[in-house]
Amino acid sequence: MFSLSDSPLDPKKLEKHLHAAEAGAFVSFQGWVRNHNDGKDVIRLEYEAYQDLALKEGQRIMEEATEKFDLIDALCVHRIGKLEIGDIAVWVGVSSAHRDTAFSASRFIIDEIKKRVPIWKKEHYDSGDSGWVNCET
Amino acid sequence: MKEVRIRYFALLREQCGKEKEVRKTESGTAGDLYDELQKLYGFSLDQERLWVAVNHEIVSWSHVLDDDDEVVFIPPVAGG
Numbered sequence: 321m322f323s324l325s326d327s328p329l330d331p332k333k334l335e336k337h338l339h340a341a342e343a344g345a346f347v348s349f350q351g352w353v354r355n356h357n358d359g360k361d362v363i364r365l366e367y368e369a370y371q372d373l374a375l376k377e378g379q380r381i382m383e384e385a386t387e388k389f390d391l392i393d394a395l396c397v398h399r400i401g402k403l404e405i406g407d408i409a410v411w412v413g414v415s416s417a418h419r420d421t422a423f424s425a426s427r428f429i430i431d432e433i434k435k436r437v438p439i440w441k442k443e444h445y446d447s448g449d450s451g452w453v454n455c456e457t
Numbered sequence: 458m459k460e461v462r463i464r465y466f467a468l469l470r471e472q473c474g475k476e477k478e479v480r481k482t483e484s485g486t487a488g489d490l491y492d493e494l495q496k497l498y499g500f501s502l503d504q505e506r507l508w509v510a511v512n513h514e515i516v517s518w519s520h521v522l523d524d525d526d527e528v529v530f531i532p533p534v535a536g537g
Contacts, residue, residue: 351537367536368467370529372513374536398536410537430537438510438529439536440467452468454533457501 321394322378324369326401329408334395343392343415345422349430351410353403357453361446367400367409370438374398381432389425391416396429398439458483461490462527469530473498487511488518491530507531 331350338346355362382394392415399409412429416422441453464477473494484490487509494500508515508531511522515531522528 369536370464370466370510370531373510373515373529373531376513434534434537436534437536438466438508438531438534440532441535442467452532453535455468455502455506 322375322382322396322398324371324374324400325397326399329397329399329411331408331411334397334411334413337395338393338413338415340392340415342417344417345419346413346415347419347422347426348411348413349426350408350412351430353405353407353409355405357443360443362405362443363446364402364404364444366402366442366444367398368440368442369398369400373438377437378433381429381436384432385414385425385429389414389416389421389428391421391425394425394429396433398433398437400439459522459524459526461522462525463490463494464527464529466529467532468502469498469500469532472500482522485521486518487516487520487522487528490522490528491518494530502532506533 386394394414396412412426414422414425444450458481460481462479465473470476484493491504510529511520511526
C-alpha cells in the first residue's frame, strides 16, 4: 500500500503494519532530509504531489514489487508539505519469507518511486534562494 | 473548440500563478495545448522535460484531447 502524509511519520507504528507470522525477514528504508544538495546548503524543503496520480502510480509500484519479489506485504508512505533537516521524507517497509527478496524489493520500491511518482521537491537554501529539484533551465 | 480542465503543480503553478483553470481551446492534442499555454504564461520548461496526464493517466503528447478532459503537465519528478 502506498500513501501520502502531511504529518510526521512514525516508523514504529508503520513497522507494526507489516508483522506476519510467515515473515522471516523485514527490511525498511527511510529517506531523510539532508542539509546539502548539489553543493548548496539546504535549510528546509517542501514536497508537493499530484495526489490522484501519485497514489495510483505508487500503488502500482507496490503491487509490482509484491509480485516480482514474492513479498508477504509492502508499505510506503511519502511526506508532503514542509520538512526540516533530519525529517523522514519517505518510509518503505517490506516483509517476506527470506531476506534476499526483502532487500531487493525495498531497493526496487524506492528506486521506482523516485523515477515514476509525481511528487516534486522544492529546496530552500542558506543563501535565501530556493528551487525545484530537477527543474533547472 | 473544447473545454478542458487544467491543473498546475510546482514550478508551473508558480510561473502561471494558478493551481487550476478551465480553458476553452482550439488545441487538438496535449502537445498543442502545452505550446499554447507556454506561449501565454512563459513556462521555462520545454515539452521534452515534462510528462502529461489526461484524466489521471500519463499519455503521449500526441494524445487527442476531449471535451471536459482533466489535463496535468508534470514537471521533472523529485520524490523519494
